[in-house]
Amino acid sequence: MYPKSFNDSNGDGIGDLKGITEKLDYLQSLGIELIWICPVYCSPFIDQGYDVSDYYHIDPVFGCNEDMYELIHESKKRGIYIVMDLVVNHCSDQHIWFQNAMKDPYGKYGKYFYIREEVNGNAPCNWRSYFGENAWSKLPGHDNLYYLHLFAKQQPDINWENPEVREELYKMIQWWFDKGISGFRIDAAAFIKKTMPFEILPADREDGFCTYEIPPTCNDGLHEYLQEMKKRTFEANDAFTVGEVVSFEEEDLEKYISDDGCMSSIFDFSLYMIGKQGEDFDGFYSHKQPTANEFRDALLRSSRLSFNVGFLSNFIENHDLPRAASHFIPEKDISEISKKMLAGLNLMQYGLPFLYQGQEIGMENLSFSSADEIVDIGSHMEYTLALEKGLCEEEALKKIQEYSRDNTRSPMQWDKTENAGFTKAAPWMRINPNYMKINVAEQEAREDSLLNFYKKLILLRKNPEYKETLVYGKETSFLEKEDNFVGFFRKDKNKKILVMANFQRKGKFFQLPEGEKKVLINNYSEPVNLETNVIQMRGYQLLILDIK
Ligand code: NOJ
Ligand code: CA
Numbered sequence: 001m002y003p004k005s006f007n008d009s010n011g012d013g014i015g016d017l018k019g020i021t022e023k024l025d026y027l028q029s030l031g032i033e034l035i036w037i038c039p040v041y042c043s044p045f046i047d048q049g050y051d052v053s054d055y056y057h058i059d060p061v062f063g064c065n066e067d068m069y070e071l072i073h074e075s076k077k078r079g080i081y082i083v084m085d086l087v088v089n090h091c092s093d094q095h096i097w098f099q100n101a102m103k104d105p106y107g108k109y110g111k112y113f114y115i116r117e118e119v120n121g122n123a124p125c126n127w128r129s130y131f132g133e134n135a136w137s138k139l140p141g142h143d144n145l146y147y148l149h150l151f152a153k154q155q156p157d158i159n160w161e162n163p164e165v166r167e168e169l170y171k172m173i174q175w176w177f178d179k180g181i182s183g184f185r186i187d188a189a190a191f192i193k194k195t196m197p198f199e200i201l202p203a204d205r206e207d208g209f210c211t212y213e214i215p216p217t218c219n220d221g222l223h224e225y226l227q228e229m230k231k232r233t234f235e236a237n238d239a240f241t242v243g244e245v246v247s248f249e250e251e252d253l254e255k256y257i258s259d260d261g262c263m264s265s266i267f268d269f270s271l272y273m274i275g276k277q278g279e280d281f282d283g284f285y286s287h288k289q290p291t292a293n294e295f296r297d298a299l300l301r302s303s304r305l306s307f308n309v310g311f312l313s314n315f316i317e318n319h320d321l322p323r324a325a326s327h328f329i330p331e332k333d334i335s336e337i338s339k340k341m342l343a344g345l346n347l348m349q350y351g352l353p354f355l356y357q358g359q360e361i362g363m364e365n366l367s368f369s370s371a372d373e374i375v376d377i378g379s380h381m382e383y384t385l386a387l388e389k390g391l392c393e394e395e396a397l398k399k400i401q402e403y404s405r406d407n408t409r410s411p412m413q414w415d416k417t418e419n420a421g422f423t424k425a426a427p428w429m430r431i432n433p434n435y436m437k438i439n440v441a442e443q444e445a446r447e448d449s450l451l452n453f454y455k456k457l458i459l460l461r462k463n464p465e466y467k468e469t470l471v472y473g474k475e476t477s478f479l480e481k482e483d484n485f486v487g488f489f490r491k492d493k494n495k496k497i498l499v500m501a502n503f504q505r506k507g508k509f510f511q512l513p514e515g516e517k518k519v520l521i522n523n524y525s526e527p528v529n530l531e532t533n534v535i536q537m538r539g540y541q542l543l544i545l546d547i548k
Pocket of ligand 2: 008009010011013014016061
């Protein structure tokens, strides 16, 4: 959940914690069991809360600590767990630790960050931040000193090498457990350990910088920290933890998610890694639209990799990515049918399914008419970068439009009243004008809506007859050589479920496996004929079959 954009309870145009509590019945009706809330701690919001200035307090835009305790309490009553965002790779430059570090860089708080002297008049090394700029900035007031920030310059990286700062963080984590939260989503989890000493790396673009990747050689140090954090905090609280780990070496997966791993789960980014590597990849948000075959290969690979190891967390949307329908489906084919197909793949895949607010009603990307409309800091930097690379304003805007994080951050579309029922005031961020058509109220009232389809899929996952198989059953491919088709079985000793998605506009015939079949889910209203073993699937049709 992206709290600023979920529901505004007090009419200031910004979503807040009371707003979430007001919608708990809605969330319960959807069938979800856990809410991960993006950061709600005090923050100057340079990176929308991922720049924490006080870990112990809720930012006033969201309400107060009591509102959080109430949300935890009310959620528990409805069988819903609350998972907070743990942003400990970096904090805000407004955090008291950094303020003190600036005053006395060689004192106690200077050691809370990576502060280094300049080398021959330059930064200590040539790492590029994830927002595209130099990852080192001059420490204000100290011309010869630099500090490291892998994200914006207002987000100084915290020095995990310092045991004292680790203790401070563990204390804070326990403090929140004592308030009743059930776990954490761990932001930038694999970045907390840096390769030391800082070294100049071969430049990977003309700007002379190199994007810092987590090299395999430092993994041991990383996992020591993550294990320590688990032992000191998560374990005793029986917490659920899910890490943001964008890439990892295959053999390291067990270090993350096996029973002895440092977290309960990590997000599976493989669908979003498609098109993000290789020669023409030139930025954080630069990637191509995945093909159906690439989509299938990524799904199957993830389930093969994780089966018998642990659960990856599956998602097709989050607050850093475009809307799934806009990203995975060619524009002319975006419809409730194709959105339902994506929903089925998201929820039937081996792993823990996460939905992002608005995905359940099929919200789509925003359109931008000028660069002034960009809100996200990352998108601003990408836009500047695109202009520097020689794109004209129009092209740069188009690029931003496709991949901007603003796409998923526009307010939730509740109904067709003014401001989509999100707020009674001017919303903090533009609302997608398509809210008159795409909104919760309309879909709640319509039996065959996407929202009701999501509910059906979730109920199927929870159905006592199928849940064992859908949670633990092995995933094996079906017709893997077919183009534009995603097919897999979920099987255990009691059941065999077949998921089939004709990931293209045109209809096609497919040979079904032997056995008596029952349709569990179909995204078209017309019934399918299972009399023969050859079936004609329509464009973007999704079928989930129980096979005896
Ligand atoms: C990942 C978060 O999801 C993203 O929104 C943020 O900008 C970076 N980490 C930095 O915290
Ligand atoms: Ca508000």
